[in-house]
Amino acid sequence: MNGLNQTALQRTDAGVLDRMAVLGDPLRCRILLLCERQELTVSELCSVLQLPQSTVSRHLKTLLGDGWLEARRDGTSRFYGARQPASATALELWTLVRRELTASRSSREDQRRLLGVLAERPGRSQAFFSSAAGRWAEMRQELFGHRFDLEAMLALLDPDLTVADLGCGTGNLAAALAPHLRRVIAVDESPEMLTAASERLARFDNVEVRQGRLEEIPIGDAELDAATVMLVLHHVASPESVLAEAGRCLCGGGRLLVVDMLPHERESYRSEMGHVWLGFEHKRIETWLADAGFEKIRFTTLTPHQNATGPSLFAASAAKPL
Numbered sequence: 615m616n617g618l619n620q621t622a623l624q625r626t627d628a629g630v631l632d633r634m635a636v637l638g639d640p641l642r643c644r645i646l647l648l649c650e651r652q653e654l655t656v657s658e659l660c661s662v663l664q665l666p667q668s669t670v671s672r673h674l675k676t677l678l679g680d681g682w683l684e685a686r687r688d689g690t691s692r693f694y695g696a697r698q699p700a701s702a703t704a705l706e707l708w709t710l711v712r713r714e715l716t717a718s719r720s721s722r723e724d725q726r727r728l729l730g731v732l733a734e735r736p737g738r739s740q741a742f743f744s745s746a747a748g749r750w751a752e753m754r755q756e757l758f759g760h761r762f763d764l765e766a767m768l769a770l771l772d773p774d775l776t777v778a779d780l781g782c783g784t785g786n787l788a789a790a791l792a793p794h795l796r797r798v799i800a801v802d803e804s805p806e807m808l809t810a811a812s813e814r815l816a817r818f819d820n821v822e823v824r825q826g827r828l829e830e831i832p833i834g835d836a837e838l839d840a841a842t843v844m845l846v847l848h849h850v851a852s853p854e855s856v857l858a859e860a861g862r863c864l865c866g867g868g869r870l871l872v873v874d875m876l877p878h879e880r881e882s883y884r885s886e887m888g889h890v891w892l893g894f895e896h897k898r899i900e901t902w903l904a905d906a907g908f909e910k911i912r913f914t915t916l917t918p919h920q921n922a923t924g925p926s927l928f929a930a931s932a933a934k935p936l
């Protein structure tokens with residue numbers, strides 16, 4: 615539907631009610647919106663929408679049948695793209711639906727995931743794909759794995775730092791940090807998590823595991839150079855007080871990193887995993903950090919990995935004033 619041209623619309627109309635029946639399904643509308651922005655394969659749509667192929671294929675069939683989509687073969691791949699609406703009514707209806715949908719959380723989430731999926735796509739044209747650049751990107755991953763470069767970047771950390779991983783869970787992050795820092799303190803309230811963390815971290819003599827709640831962190835004032843609160847805030851009733859506590863433990867100039875979910879609509883997470891918050895808006899995090907006395911606040915939306923099934927994440931960093 616790129617470059618929609620109303621004059622080109624045929625006035626033959628299947629009727630608004632027929633059109634509404636097809637566009638009455640939110641999932642179909644999300645598929646149409648994605649395909650309007652970018653031609654996509656079934657598996658790419660599955661990754662973006664986090665749905666099984668059978669579900670996506672069923673909706674694609676309906677959209678193709680009603681003339682909203684067209685399919686194009688390219689080598690072994692089949693790409694689905696949006697077609698120009700077949701009538702003025704169809705265009706009017708889609709314009710209305712698209713406006714509503716574009717502003718929705720699910721659509722914003724789809725767009726973020728789409729970026730991740732497109733980033734994983736091999737070169738668009740055959741020329742790029744067969745070029746040295748295209749081959750090297752694939753070879754690099756095949757030889758050395760996914761994002762080893764980010765782990766290597768930890769070597770840039772100042773080795774004199776003391777850092778706490780607040781809500782450390784089973785200690786993944788503390789284990790990644792330990793080889794690069796003077797001291798790591800891993801804190802969590804759950805004895806089960808701490809048992810697993812202690813096992814994982816036993817090989818490091820510069821890591822200390824402490825049990826405690828983040829509302830009352832078992833670390834002295836200004837003891838830390840930096841702290842991380844990764845995938846924890848959505849579990850706590852009062853994130854503001856946790857951020858203020860983290861601030862108390864940091865020295866002047868110390869930095870805090872918060873990683874958590876962007877707003878999402880997965881209500882089931884409340885009962886299944888005890889989530890208190892269904893993600894956080896940029897503004898809310900910024901306000902809480904500022905209210906807790908932090909400055910130099912930076913908020914970044916992380917690009918979702920193609921195989922990740924959870925909501926999109928953000929990273930917010932901030933500094934305690936000197």
Ligand SMILES: C[S@@+](CC[C@H](N)C(=O)[O-])C[C@H]1O[C@@H](n2cnc3c(N)ncnc32)[C@H](O)[C@@H]1O
Nearest residue numbers: 781782783802803804807827828844845846849
């Ligand atoms: C989803 S896990 C994330 C663990 C780890 N940060 C990671 O990235 O894998 C959340 C962790 O936060 C801990 N947690 C939740 N609320 C807490 C609180 N109020 N005080 C201390 N730990 C808490 C839980 O016990 C759990 O280990």
